[in-house]
Amino acid sequence: MRHTIGSLCAVVGALSIFTAMPSANHSWGGYHWATTTGKVTLQTGDNVDSRWDSYLDGAIADWNVSSVIELVKVAGGARPKNCRPTAGRMETCNASYGNNGWLGIAQIWVSGKHITQAVTKLNDTYFNTATYNTPPWRRLVACQEIAHDFGLDHQDETFDNANLGSCMDYTNDPDGGAGGADNNDPSNEHPNSHDYSELLTIYNHKDSTDTATQTLAQAAAGDDDGPATWGRLVRSSRNNRVQIYELDLGHGQKKITHVFWADPERDRQGAER
Numbered sequence: 001m002r003h004t005i006g007s008l009c010a011v012v013g014a015l016s017i018f019t020a021m022p023s024a025n026h027s028w029g030g031y032h033w034a035t036t037t038g039k040v041t042l043q044t045g046d047n048v049d050s051r052w053d054s055y056l057d058g059a060i061a062d063w064n065v066s067s068v069i070e071l072v073k074v075a076g077g078a079r080p081k082n083c084r085p086t087a088g089r090m091e092t093c094n095a096s097y098g099n100n101g102w103l104g105i106a107q108i109w110v111s112g113k114h115i116t117q118a119v120t121k122l123n124d125t126y127f128n129t130a131t132y133n134t135p136p137w138r139r140l141v142a143c144q145e146i147a148h149d150f151g152l153d154h155q156d157e158t159f160d161n162a163n164l165g166s167c168m169d170y171t172n173d174p175d176g177g178a179g180g181a182d183n184n185d186p187s188n189e190h191p192n193s194h195d196y197s198e199l200l201t202i203y204n205h206k207d208s209t210d211t212a213t214q215t216l217a218q219a220a221a222g223d224d225d226g227p228a229t230w231g232r233l234v235r236s237s238r239n240n241r242v243q244i245y246e247l248d249l250g251h252g253q254k255k256i257t258h259v260f261w262a263d264p265e266r267d268r269q270g271a272e273r
Contacts, residue, residue, distance in 0.1 A: 025198065025201070026152060026153040026154055026155050026168060026194075026195075026198050027151060027152070027153060027198060027201070027202050028148060028151050028152060028153035028258070029113075029153075029256075030113045030151075030202075031108060031110055031113055031114075031115055031151045031256070032113065032114065032115060032150070032151040032202050032203060033114065033115045033150060033151070033210075033211050033212045034114040034115075034207035034208075034209050034210060034211040034212075035203065035206065035207055035210055035211075035212065036206055036207060036208065036209065036210050037206065037210075038068060038203055038204065038205065038206050039067070039068045039069075039070065039203065040068065040069055040070065040150060040203065040212050041070040041072060041212060042069070042070065042071055042072065042089060042090055042150060042212050043072050043074045043088070043089035043090070043212070044056075044060060044071045044072060044073050044074065044089070044090050044091075044092060044146075045074055045075070045076040045077045045078060045086060045089060045090065045091040045092060046073050046074065046075060046076050046092065047076030047077075047078050047079070047080045047083065047091055047092060047093040047094075048076075048080070048092055048093065048094045048122070049080075049094060051094070051124070051127075052094045052122060052138070052142070055135075055138045055139055055142040056073070056092055056142060056146075057073070058139060058142070058143075059139075059142045059143045059146045060073055060146075062143060062167075062190050062191050063143075063146065063147065063150075063191065065191070065196065066196050066199045066200075067200070068199050068200060068202075068203040069150055069199055069203075071090075071146075074089075076091060076092075076093070077089070077091060078091045078093060078119070080093040080094060080095040081093075081095045081097075083095075083119050083121050084119075085107070085109060085117040085118065085119050086117060087116060087117050087214055087215055087216055088116070088117065088211065088212055088213055088214040088215060089117065089118075089212065090117075090118040090119065090120065090146070090149045090150075091118070091119045091120070092119070092120040092122075092142075092146065093119065093120070093121050093122070094121070094122040094123075094124055094127075095121075095123075095124060096123070096124045096125045096128070097121065097123045097124070097125060098123075098125055099125055100123075100125075100226050101261050101262060102123055102126075102259050102260060102261050102262065103122075103123055103126050103127070103132065103141055103260045103261065103262050104120070104121065104122050104123065104141040104142075104144070104145040104260040105119075105120070105121040105123075105145065105257060105258065105259055105260070106118070106119075106120050106144075106145040106146075106148030106149050106257075106258040107119045107120075107121075107149075107255060107256065107257045107258070108148070108149060108151075108255075108256050109249075109253065109254070109255050109256075110253065110254050110255075110256060111211075111252055111253050112252055114207070114211050115149070115150070115151065115211060116211045116214060116216075116253075118149035118150075119149070120142075120145040120146050120148075120149055121145075122138075122141060122142065122145070126262050131262075131263075132262070134174075135175075135189075136174035136175035136187070136189055137174050139167070139174065139189035139190070140167050140171070140174040140188055140189055141260060143167035143189065143190060143191065144167045144168060144260070145258075145260065147167070147168060147191070147195070148258045150199075151202050152168060152195060152198060152199065152202070153168070154168050154169065154170060154242070155168045155169050155194060155195070156168075156169045156170060157170050157237045157238075157241075157242050158170065158238075159171060159172045159239070159241060159263075160172055162185055163176045163185040163186050163187070163188045164186070164188070164192065164194075165186035165187065165188065165192045166188060166190075166191060166192040166194065166195055167188055167189060167190055167191055167195075168191065168195055169188050170237075170241070170242065171188045172263070173185060173188075174187065174188050174189055175187050175188075175189060176188065227245060229247075230245035230246075230247060230255075230257040230259075231245050231246050231247025231248065231255065231257070232245065232246055232247075233245055234246045240261065241260070241261045241263065242258075242259070242260065242261070243258075243259045243261065244256065244257065244258050244259070245257040245259065
């Protein structure tokens, strides 16, 4: 369970460390939805309940400011508990996935560099606690995990420095302001201009096909409740709060899992209050 398992420590030590500075290029490994027009119209399955409806709607509205991404909310095609993918679209789910250490997961299935299906999972086991059951934390995680599903990565992965004003910037203080690393910290609850610029860079070409309209599903490769189903650990941040796993499905196809781990120290302090 989670990154503190001893068997993972040696692997983590051999990995390259994520940069602590804002990234000038925060594409997630070059992964993107193939498009013949340079714009992706992506059906976004609504498998969330009333606690998350406004945050899903807000994230969709935020990312639709981009001229190359159009998220269209549609009826969910998955059961929230297992949140299986649907070919050619993204599914967003919430459920009590258990005390397994993670706040949110973004998973993409790729053929080469082209995303063919994706899911976002939001773990109510943690979002029902005093630490994370706040609008800023919900906005940050929903905004960020959904963005991973169309190929955007983080601008910054250091939690305790000043906010950049982007949901693609990790932080311990999502709404910024007093009490953060800087009393003038901006909110990290929404995208910023650098995120939109990066999307223009990612989708500045046309492909020969549109993977957001395909109907041939890739294997879901089992329920995704922890590292045992995610494949090998391929990247980790300095404090292990951000990790990426990769599962080879054969024939040039992979499932890639981006994990946002909870902070055990903050959880402990919250439980003691």
